[in-house]
Amino acid sequence: MQVFIMRHGDAALDAASDSVRPLTPCGCDESRLMANWLKGQTVE
Template sequence: MQVFIMRHGDAALDAASDSVRPLTTNGCDESRLMANWLKGQKVEIERVLVSPFLRAEQTLEEVGDCLNLPSSAEVLPELTPCGDVGLVSAYLQALTNEGVASVLVISHLPLVGYLVAELCPGETPPM
């Protein structure tokens, strides 16, 4: 299975809580830039997994405007910044066992770094 791991775009620093920090204008631009790169790779995304945090959901909206994505995404609480990489990895394995060929994961640091390290042994987590 192909797994495309994306960190949300640049987010505002001021918000009532971390979970409601919105994307900045630059963050929206970054998200569209990454979506256009993926589009150029001729990638067909079968499933989308996204963090419940606002900035990740907004990143998905920006990406969805550029890519042909499934009509719904799975919102997983395990994809928050301090989520459980073991549970995410196990879920991705279950999707592989179901025959899913490609997944887009939209999450946060440090989780995305740990997920790369989990799925690609020998790689240093990008932080």
């Protein structure tokens, strides 16, 4: 069995709470890269 553990992409520092913090441009890129990598993984 494989388990993938990952964190969210880089988020902005200035927000009222974590639930409303937007991703930075770098965080958006990181998320896209991870999504593309996950698409290539085999899930049983």
